[in-house]
Amino acid sequence: MSREQLIEMALNNKKHSDAGTQEYVDNIVKIPAINYYDREIWQKEVDLIFKRTPLVLGVSKEIPNPGDYKSIDVLGIPVLILRDSKGDLRAYLNACRHRGAPLVENGVGNKKRFSCPYHGWTYDEKGSLIGISSQQDFGDLDKSCNSLVSLPILEKAGIIWVILTADSKVDMEKFLFGYDGLLEMFNLSDWHVFDTRILKGPNWKVAYDGYLDLYHLPVLHSETFGKDFSNQANPYEWGPHQRVSSPSMVISSSEGEDLIPDYNTINDWPLEHLMGGVWTIFPNVSIASFMGGGRSILLSQLMPGESPDESYTTQYYLMENKPTKKQEEEARKQFDFLEYVVEVEDYKTGIRLQKGLKTGMIKDVLFGKNEGAGQSFHGWVDKIINTSDEDLPDLYKD
Ligand code: FES
Ligand SMILES: [Fe+2]
Structure with missing residues (x-):
């Protein structure tokens, strides 16, 4: 076609x-x-x-393997894009739910989990908070309510799109109007x-x-x-x-x-x-x-x-x-x-x-x-x- x-x-x-x-x-x-x-x-x-x-924030080949991530500031918004163990891409606000510190410096790397450099809270690839340092001292907190803020992401034609609004209702595929089928022909992946x-x-x-x-x-x-x-x-x-x-x-x-x-x-x-x-x-x-x-x-x-x-x-x-x-x-x-x-x-x-x-x-x-x-x-x-x-x-x- x-x-x-x-x-x-x-x-x-x-x-x-x-x-x-x-x-x-x-x-x-x-x-x-x-x-x-x-x-x-x-x-x-x-x-x-x-x-x-939806904004193009990179190409698939920058982070081809499970655990690969790319962290960038886009219009002042710190964004973390990662490839999970299934090979799917996820995007998060690169900001810890404790007090907002970035989980990783800008650049690319490979990690299974992200431990905040400020007080050591830890998140997995799904953005779930899995560890609170000295929780007995910190106090009771429902971890499931403190996942990383997730951003809509789409990978098509070897290109990565992200929306910088967490609760966006925009359908990213529809936004492409079938153009991705043509971009696919570049075989960029x-x-x-x-x-x-x-x-x-x-x-x-x-x-x-x-x-x-x-x-x-x-x-x-x-x-x-x-x-x-x-x-x-x-x-x-x-x-x-x-x-x-x-x-x-x-x-x-x-x-x-x-x-x-x-x-x-x-x-x-x-x-x-x-x-x-x-x-x-x-x-x-x-x-x-x-x-x-x-x-x-x-x-x-x-x-x-x-x-x-x-x-x-x-x-x-x-x-x-x-x-x-x-x-x-x-x-x-x-x-x-x-x-x-x-x-x-x-x-x-x-x-x-x-x-x-x-x-x-x-x-x-x-x-x-x-x-x-x-x-x-x-x-x-x-x-x-x-x-x-x-x-x-x-x-x-x-
Ligand atoms: S800001 Fe991340 S653990 Fe405190
Ligand atoms: Fe020109």
Whole structure:
């Protein structure tokens, strides 16, 4: 089914490529410039989008074995993700029920149980409190009422989603609108995590706009990779998640050469030829394929920073196979290149454009008929912000 969808999209791209067109939306849309710098609006986005929406917090391969855990702070919330002895993932607030101390420092590791470094209370993989230090002195306490606070978690397609609200009613599978079936085709659960890096960037929406935008490629990236790229894009949507794919017929061979594919043989195409473009996961992830050191993927996960003016992006460089020494060198070069493109071309431009917007002298920014992906993204941002907690689960219905 998913492969059929990929073929359908490739044929639609070809149709546009032959006609020299792309998918258009009806109108040019104006977005208030204040949406990119106003503190109140930004705070709403953090509270009502980031803290209520399933967020990608990692990939399965970071914690592949029973007992593996990953501990991170997300928007100031300490989160502990662990793989239990059955192989299922669980997520908890990394805060002891005695007086809130974190059970583990941020990072990855492997543990069967978690003993709090403050007074030594102990929890098992199910988050149950199983030991109170010197309980005869502490007093009677019902342990079963003092488990770790559990957070909703979902693992699909080798990707880990968590909701930062303990009692969220959002159905995470529904939130994916079947998009996970396509992400599954990347086969990420088997891929090797080669390296990760963190980059500082502009307002999270400025950055995300850029991931959805192929219009800028031949201009902003003319000095690096964009010169020969088309500025056209066909967006495909699954709820708020979008793939943007060039109508261009050129695809890369596994040796990295450009090929004009034969569409008569499309049913036999290798998967990587069907997976091009940028795959975004709302509200903050983009995935794109490369060939540095063998088949590889850059998964970028954006998080708002401390103010509307900043965000942080964790870049994961994932490889189909563990690289040999020589491939490692190529992969490193490719990763350096991608970091450069994002940091020095995309994010530097983003940080500078915010200055212009913050003057307040430009009231609106514009998204053209060829920028339907950006229009749709801002539509979802508005929709979610204006939806109450009770009605939120209903947004994610087909
Ligand atoms: S805060 Fe954890 S045991 Fe006291
Ligand atoms: Fe870019």
